[in-house]
Amino acid sequence: MQLPQELLDKYAQVMVRYALNHGKGMAPGDTVFLVGQEITRDLFLALGREVYAAGGNLITHYSPNNTQADSLARFLLQHGSDGQVGFFAEPYWRxxxxxxxxxxxxxxxPDVHYLExxxxxxxxxxxxxxxxxxKMREEKEHAGKLSWTLCLYGTESMAKEAGLSLEAYWEQIIEACYLREEDPVARWRQVQAEIESIKDKLDALEIESLHLTGADLDLIVRIGDNRKWLSGGGKNIPSFEIFTSPDWRGTQGWIRFNQPLYYSGKRIAGIELRFENGLVVSATATENEEALKEMIAQxxxxxxxxxxxTDRRHSRITRFMATTLYDENMGGAFGNTHIALGNAYKDTFPGDPSTVSEEQWAAMGYNACPKVHTDIISTSDRTVTATLKDGTQRVIxxxxxxxV
Incomplete structure (x- = not known):
């Protein structure tokens, strides 16, 4: 399938002139590190041209397609020594x-199951x-000197995994990113302003904890002190979610997720987690439970x-897409809830995160896990009731x- 050049160019405009720099777009003279596989060539080129047109500089990381037959990563995992598998070129990445x-x-x-x-x-x-x-990226980001963003390029393998034709898969991308709008950049800024309005109202409520109830969950999430809510703000395209980093110590109860997780090249489905005193005490899955437990064991x-x-009124995503970037932003009938196990986003701290020590992060209940941040998603119906710091309760x- 060949995407029309007009849509490719609009996609590139959204990413470069909106998504980068936290929804403000890149400035002339900025340097962009562009990462993609060879299957993304047409979009990769459109993005590179847009960076140059905006007055920027480009560093590229363009790699061969990861497939079971040709993936260098798969070959390394099959035949490399432990030292090779754990190799990190520190000077290069720094x-x-x-x-x-x-x-x-x-x-x-190109091949969803290339690590099968x-x-x-x-x-x-x-x-x-x-x-x-x-860790290097996080430190520079917290200093206000780095931004990042993601976008999706559909493939036959991904569409098949989602149970869609490639045309239907791309239709979800086109609709979700407003690529048929005359000015998709302006449309994104409008949507972001609407989401920011909700986020500001949540901050004003001063929420202590949330109680999630429904047919497949009964879960308490403590928000805690020194938190603010965030929205995508360009970090992911599309992004309609509103999120925060909870005080991990106050997570209690259970939740079953009706969407599969793709982790380490494996599909993990039928996930159920139980928390006690903030810790996962039970983790089960109907498919690839071993991979789930391996992740949680870190x-x-x-x-x-x-x-x-995610509020269903903002998202045009209506189908399972077999990738977290879209599935965590699904709208549909009931929006979605997702919880990430692992590292907390420190930019949910209302002050300057670069001034906070590791000991202070720990004292506030921000989880530190640089190896893992894995979103697990449910799109089932649920009610979320907030307990505010004055003791009152409100359905949000x-x-x-x-x-709100």
Whole structure:
């Protein structure tokens, strides 16, 4: 399938002139690190041209397609030594972070199952090797000197996994990103303003904790002190969610997720988690439970790092897309809830995160887990009741939309 050049160019405009720099677009002279696989060539080129047209500079990371037959990562995991699997080129990645103002990832899977059959522990070892890179990025981001964003490029493999034709899969992308609008950048800024209005109302409520109830959950999430709510703000395209980093110590109860998780190249379905005193004490899945348990077994990956809600009135995503970027933003009948296990987003701190020590983060209940931040999603009906700091209660989310 060949996407019309007009839509490719509009997609590139959204990413470069809106998504980068936290929804403000890149400035002339900024340097963008553009990452994509060869299957994304037409969009990769459109994005590169748009960066140059906006007066920016470009560093590219353009790699061969990951498929079971040709993936270098799969070959390494099958045949490499532990030292090779855990290799991290620290000077290279430090140089990339230092030279870059913005990072733009094109999410795409030429073969959703390219790591099928590889032990989960082996994959976790390779992913854990990138923890120092993520730490470098986080530090520069907290200093206000780095932004990042993601966008999706549909493939036959991804469409098949989602049970859609490639044309129907791309239709979801086009609609979700407003690419048929005359000025999609202006449309995104309008939608973001609407979401920011809800976020500001949530902050004004001063919520102590949330109680989520429904047929497949009975869960308490403590928000805690020194938190604010955030919206995507350009970090993901599309992004309609409103989220915060809860105090992990106050998560209690259980939740069943009706959407599968794709982690380490594996599909994990039928997930149910039970929390006691903030810790996952039971984690089951009807498919690939081993991979779920391997993920949670990593240090601090058994704690909540994010809590998020999406209002169905903003999202045009109506179908399962087999990728977290879209599934965590699904609208449909009931919006969605997702919880991320692992690392907390420190930009939910209302002050300057660069001035906070690791000990202070821990004292506030911000989870530290640089190796894992994994969103798990449910689109079932639920009611969210907030307990405010003055002790009063208020329903803030029902029937898939905010009530604030």
């Amino acid at each position: 140089g990339i972070v230092e030279a870059t103002d913005h990072i733009l990832f094109i999410v795409s899977e 059959g590889i032990p989960a522990a082996r994959i976790s070892k390779m992913m854990s090797a990138r923890a120092p890179y993520m 240090e601090n990956a058994d704690k909540a790092g994010e809590f998020s809600l 989310y029902k029937d898939g939309q905010f009530e």
